[in-house]
Amino acid sequence: MKKVFFILTFILTGLLAACGTASEDNANQEEANNTENNNSETAESDGQKWNQIEEKGEIIVGTSGTLIAASTYEEGTDKLTGYDVEIMREIADRLGLEVKFEILGIDGMLPAIQSGRIDVAVNDIEVTDKRKKQFAFSDPYKYSYTTMVVRKGDYSGINSLEDLEGKRAGGGATTIFSQIAEHFGAEVITYGNAPNEAYLRDVDNGNTDVIVNDYYLSKFGVAAFPDFDIMLHPELKFHPTEQAVVMPQEATVLQTKINEKLAEMRDDGTLSELAIQFYKEDASKKPEGEIEEIEGLDL
Template identity: 30%
Template sequence: MKRKLSMLLTTVLVSASIIACGSQGGATENADEAPAAETAQADATDAENESATEDHLARIKAAGKITIATEGVWSPFTYHDPETDELVGFDVEVAAAIAKKLGVEPEFKEVAFDGGLTGVTTGTFDMMANGVDVTPDRSETYDFTDPYAYDHAVVVTLASNDSISSFEDLNGKTTANSAGSTYEAMGIKYGAVVSNVDTLGETMTLVLNGTVDATINANTSAQDYFNTTGTTDLKVAAVDSEVTMYAVPLAKGSDNDSLRAAINQAIAELRADGTLSEISVKYFGADITAE
């Protein structure tokens, strides 16, 4: 009986020892797994934090490209070459030169003028290059870079029209302009009834066929249209004394501080080395990049 009891106690002790060893091994494995899981979680958190702290310029450089909104229908700023259908123009070349300075590829997206501005605000596009002039109203929504070109707004009418010789004479008249453009706003400001169209050519056609009394546009674009078409049926009836400054609009906020600084530096370098002037003369026959 004592022998059986002794053997039973020995079996219980051995079993307890095995269980204890097994439990200790499991605890060790769990202990090893915990730091690994914690490390993975920490790495993921660090990656999220790093991504969150990257600003717009860093994201553009990481992508290797910058998306640029432009109309593609406003000669000579942004349009398609009639022979090759290639997207060309003053703004197209300036934007491409800026992208090169940033060390990324330009990716142009052709949209309506107001759609381009909206896309910059929502982050659909990184920037816009389309002869966007700086105004107090726009400056409330966008952070503008330094200007890269200067111009004047003009009123274009039929050469035979003697009723309009100033912006004030637009009161009660009809004009045609791109939706969301400064020129549309100017027409409304001076009391005109404004029709919205998509292209510069359409605005001129509506004036030529008498559908509207006038169009407000950039002097550079008007002169280019006159020279390209050879028309003598249109004239510049009035010139705005205020200088129009063309700049790059960016979404407001500190996320774009370094991008705006980088673009400003690019513009300064392109002006200093004569690139801006060269592009301007190519498309306008004159340098509009110096105030």
């Protein structure tokens, strides 16, 4: 009887062990299938934006059309041009795509990427850690730093970043430059998608005191309106920046495609040629000299 009981116990144990192995095998297989499906979905998501663009043969690019030297209209025409615009034209051409520009205010560009209204945006948009949590960026095509447009004579009473306290600074609501101005206590006056002239005229006539902005854009803005009593601050050079193409965070295939073409353009001199054409300096390379870093900015 003991022998029979032992045999039955052995058989039952074997059956239970077999069931356990089958369950584990099923669980492992299910996990493997889920992993494979997730990887497949990720790959599909990564490539979806590029596939859509390639299928229609067109990339939709958000830009302002109001940014001197970067995104603007040729005088007296409706032709959109500028450093950022021509870079995107060249990238699209090398990818075998048509390019369509959608004119938007800077404050509407990033939301337009998220909604799918546009595929990418170029408008001298700075790469920051906070933005990289929501968007993907190409490799930089422009390197610069930040300065100020002030009134001649007294520099609008500004001799340091700390002197921004209590000043009125013209700028876009969501720009990094406005965040810098606010960080140092300035009141930011916003304009929507207004042309450069509106910002600069207000500094000239005293409606505002200062514009905190990119060095290259500020230089060309001031030069374009010689009758205004304004200038670049000669002593303030701070917050080094990198500008790039912005796109949806998951669009890694599109990001790779754009980076490949930017690398080609850097190697064959196209980026330098375009930078010198529009900025009279090679903005595709990092500027020389000491540039003050600003601590405590949450960018």
